[in-house]
Amino acid sequence: MAASYDQRLVLDSRLDEVSRAEKVVLEAVVACNFSDTDQFAIKLALEEALANAIKHGNESDEGKHVTLEFHVDERKLTITICDEGTGFDPQRVPDPTLDENIEKPYGRGVWLIKTYMNEVSYNDQGNCLTMVKFRTHATSSSGR
Amino acid sequence: MDPVEEFSVQIEPREDDIIVRLIGDATLTKGDYLQDTLWPIIEQKPKRVVIDLSRLIFVNSLGLGILLGFRKGLTRNSIPVAVAGTRDHILDVFQETRLIELFKIYDDVESALAASV
Numbered sequence: 714m715a716a717s718y719d720q721r722l723v724l725d726s727r728l729d730e731v732s733r734a735e736k737v738v739l740e741a742v743v744a745c746n747f748s749d750t751d752q753f754a755i756k757l758a759l760e761e762a763l764a765n766a767i768k769h770g771n772e773s774d775e776g777k778h779v780t781l782e783f784h785v786d787e788r789k790l791t792i793t794i795c796d797e798g799t800g801f802d803p804q805r806v807p808d809p810t811l812d813e814n815i816e817k818p819y820g821r822g823v824w825l826i827k828t829y830m831n832e833v834s835y836n837d838q839g840n841c842l843t844m845v846k847f848r849t850h851a852t853s854s855s856g857r
Numbered sequence: 858m859d860p861v862e863e864f865s866v867q868i869e870p871r872e873d874d875i876i877v878r879l880i881g882d883a884t885l886t887k888g889d890y891l892q893d894t895l896w897p898i899i900e901q902k903p904k905r906v907v908i909d910l911s912r913l914i915f916v917n918s919l920g921l922g923i924l925l926g927f928r929k930g931l932t933r934n935s936i937p938v939a940v941a942g943t944r945d946h947i948l949d950v951f952q953e954t955r956l957i958e959l960f961k962i963y964d965d966v967e968s969a970l971a972a973s974v
Binding site: 729731753 | 954
């Protein structure tokens, strides 16, 4: 029978919670035979999304939580991450790869999520992110 | 992915140069440690700095930002800096973010030093 996992996690607004969430998600994608390159991309997107939710969304307020729900099977991973903040407009985030931005030490998180995942969308309020990663086949030379 | 190795930074003075080795998994909680370890190197005023990433498994935007800040501090002090030994996944991040245009990247530390960074 094909592997398939669904899980919902509620995280405190602390950065040390990120590794707990990563461990759960990455164990599931490994069980579903995602490649090393896929795992790297998922871990990167997860770190960026959870860091944004904790630091910018919930402003590291430990009274607020971040929820993470995911479904993974041998075809794709879908993750939704929501914070309790007021949200933001992802369209207004500057492109960090423009000449005027590449030396800036910040502002790459949202862009990395978009680059390393296959589908990314936000709710209207901008405080819930859904991202999808399709499993690449082992014979593929490129993970993205 | 490769097995997770606890993140650490090793600093190796070599004559007038400094080799900085980033090892393991540079996750979100390692930012302060990375910053606090790199910054004093600028004050030591080495002749050159080579950042060895051959054992770096993972880096996120926080780590990239700290490396950019380190580069800026070195450049302000006219200290040349290069990167050596990036693994495929890390090199891909450098390419996608265009950081590859800011850092000279060599296959390994010896190549970087031989090239007179």
